[in-house]
Amino acid sequence: MEIAELRAAELKFLSARLVRDLCRCLECRHPVNGQRLRSILDLPLNLAIEDVFESQTESLFSLSDGHQVLLSRDEVAALKVGASFEDPRSEMVKFTWEGARLDLTPVPWNDYLASPRVRLRSLREVAHLGFMLLTGVSRDSGSVLEVIDTFGFVRETNYGKIFDVQVEERPNNLAFTNMRIAPHTDNPYRNPVPSVQLLHCLATDVEGGNSGLVDGFKAAQRLREISPKAFGILSQENFHFTYSNANTYLEYVGPVIRLNTNDEIVEVRWNDRSMQSPSSSEYVDQVFDALSAFATILNGKSMVKEFRLNPGDCVVFDNTRMLHSRTSFESSGTRHLQGAYADLDSLLSSIAVLERGELE
Ligand SMILES: [Fe+2]
Ligand SMILES: [Zn+2]
Incomplete structure (x- = not known):
């Protein structure tokens, strides 16, 4: 034969x-x-x-x-x-980090615009590291939308295409005060959640008000190591996040840590302000234990990468993974950020298309 x-x-x-x-x-x-x-x-x-x-x-x-x-x-x-599919949202394809050990490498906006190679490297940072920091973006109102135009589409919500983050007299959200904001993901009460968030600084002359990012996947991995039971509760039980005002009612029911079918971490939702009390059961105290174990890790000093957003800076991050925070600041003076949402699908698509260009 x-x-x-x-x-x-x-x-x-x-x-x-x-x-x-x-x-x-x-x-x-x-x-x-x-x-x-x-x-x-x-x-x-x-x-x-x-x-x-x-x-x-x-x-x-x-x-x-x-x-x-x-x-x-x-x-x-x-x-x-017998190959299986690689999940682009999974912890397995991410580089997870502790803030204390992470170096920031800001990218000048002009370089980002001029060079497909710089754009590819920066967008890959969002995909793998969880965020990118652009500097030198125009300080004009609405410029955050120009940043979105480079990789995707704005996700409009009841807050509009853009929302302003500044001190308001009658704040309907703690974000619009000068108080400290603990690490959180935005809008966990939406399903699907906006998967990319941008924060663009137009002006700041206050003492304090530093920004922080925490890698929620790293925190979840740590929880899995030190307390598999707490990890099990946060990934298998249903939690309830809501947002309500005169014209809006939004809710999400599901896990805080979402896993894919291979039990890999693919999404983290965390926000003290909108998470409702756990449902009443004989296990409710174990649920509280699990929540506080995760909160302890998330708020750990070594986890956060603290930096200052200066006028013209724009941070772009994966809102299914990164938690963001802000330190308190003095109430006199100006601090004005503009935020907007987009989606990770189009960002990952832009990476794939730029990669095709690299090959040519
Ligand atoms: Fe926020
Ligand atoms: Zn055929």
Whole structure:
């Protein structure tokens, strides 16, 4: 028996339906957009591979329904390793950090605009580190939307396209006071949550009011190490976050730490101001224990990366992972930030498109 025939015999053990499903012929996939033209119901249940012919680069499968499927040798090799999909939101593809050990590398806005390479590196920081810090953005009101335009689309909410963060006389949110704001994620009461947040400094001449970022994935990993029980409660129990005013009622019910089907951390929600009391049960004190164990880690001195947002600075971060905070500041003087939301899907898409450009 020839070697090619041996290999062909081996290939017959692949799933005929999987081979058929991968077919890209004109009957199976649209030639322009690559979308599947057939439904799963078109896959015959008792399909078999009848023959395989191999060249140096390709394998041609003849199936029992008369269909022929041409796959590259690489595609066939991939079928045999049993690969699974990499989840772009998972802790497994992130670089998790403790603030005390992290160096800040701000990116000048002009460099970011001028160079696709700088843009790619910076957006990858949002994807892997959780944030990027731009400097030298225009101090004009609304410039935060120009930053969003470079990687995605604004996520408009009941706060508008842009929200102003400054001291107000009758604040409907503690953010609009000069008080300290503990580390939190924004809008945990929305489903889906806005997955990217931007904060852009227009003016500041106050003492204090420093910004902070905490890696919520790192904190959750630490909780899993030191208290698997608390981690289990925060990732498996339902919690209730709400926001309510005269024209709005928003709520989310679900875990504080969300896991994917491989039990990897993919999302953290945390906000003292909008989290409601846990539901009453015989375990409620264990739930409180779990919440305070996580809060202790999140508020730990070594976790936070503290920095000052100067006029023209804009921080862009993953709001499904980063918690942000602010130290208190003196109430005389000005501190004016503008914030906006966007989504991680389009940011990750921009990375993928920029990567294609790198390859060309
Ligand atoms: Fe916030
Ligand atoms: Zn086909």
